Amino acid sequence: KAGVTQTPRYLIKTRGQQVTLSCSPISGHRSVSWYQQTPGQGLQFLFEYFSETQRNKGNFPGRFSGRQFSNSRSEMNVSTLELGDSALYLCASSLAGVGDEQFFGPGTRLTVL
Amino acid sequence: AQSVTQLGSHVSVSEGALVLLRCNYSSSVPPYLFWYVQYPNQGLQLLLKYTSAATLVKGINGFEAEFKKSETSFHLTKPSAHMSDAAEYFCAVRPDYGGATNKLIFGTGTLLAVQP
Numbered sequence: 001k002a003g004v005t006q007t008p009r010y011l012i013k014t015r016g017q018q019v020t021l022s023c024s025p026i027s028g029h030r031s032v033s034w035y036q037q038t039p040g041q042g043l044q045f046l047f048e049y050f051s052e053t054q055r056n057k058g059n060f061p062g063r064f065s066g067r068q069f070s071n072s073r074s075e076m077n078v079s080t081l082e083l084g085d086s087a088l089y090l091c092a093s094s095l096a097g098v099g100d101e102q103f104f105g106p107g108t109r110l111t112v113l
Numbered sequence: 114a115q116s117v118t119q120l121g122s123h124v125s126v127s128e129g130a131l132v133l134l135r136c137n138y139s140s141s142v143p144p145y146l147f148w149y150v151q152y153p154n155q156g157l158q159l160l161l162k163y164t165s166a167a168t169l170v171k172g173i174n175g176f177e178a179e180f181k182k183s184e185t186s187f188h189l190t191k192p193s194a195h196m197s198d199a200a201e202y203f204c205a206v207r208p209d210y211g212g213a214t215n216k217l218i219f220g221t222g223t224l225l226a227v228q229p
């Protein structure tokens with residue numbers, strides 16, 4: 001069974017640009033969560049989607065948005081990039097139920113210059 | 114707000130020695146607690162989880178953790194360290210117990226070094 005895949009793996013952008021990251025969950029998984037990992041702030045929850053609906057949202061500005069498609073694939077978008085958005089963005093998928101194990105992808109490393 | 118605190122951002126042990134990574138949680142209700150491991154340039158892998166069943170939880174790769182309500186702790190241990198255990202370890206809590214979410218709050222991580 002294929003694991004969680006994230007594309008692209010590495011990305012370099014400049015300030016002010018926007019970026020879209022993609023996450024394909026494990027087949028059959030319906031819940032997708034996104035996390036931002038930085039050396040200074042650690043791992044922080046961005047948002048969670050289940051059946052195309054946002055189920056929970058972290059404390060991030062509105063420049064961060066996401067969506068989930070009917071096949072459970074998810075995308076997150078960051079508009080008007082800032083230097084501080086440089087981070088490893090991790091996606092995690094789980095079957096559906098609360099408390100189900102979450103499987104993490106390898107992440108997308110975003111660098112903002 | 115629920116949170117977890119990991120004591121010691123860096124821990125170094127000798128190969129074959131006991132591994133003890135500390136995690137304390139703050140929660141007003143029985144929490145869901147997790148330990149994850151992250152190898153360089155990779156995502157997180159679940160080692161084990163506590164969901165209010167047995168207080169001693171066994172995980173993968175020989176790791177285990179004991180839930181101690183009186184100490185609000187969920188320390189991770191392994192009797193004998195192996196070189197391949199060198200990685201960063203994260204303790205996490207699912208804060209909305211009983212709510213419809215899989216949101217996790219992570220500790221700041223402990224980088225484990227294993228010396229030959």
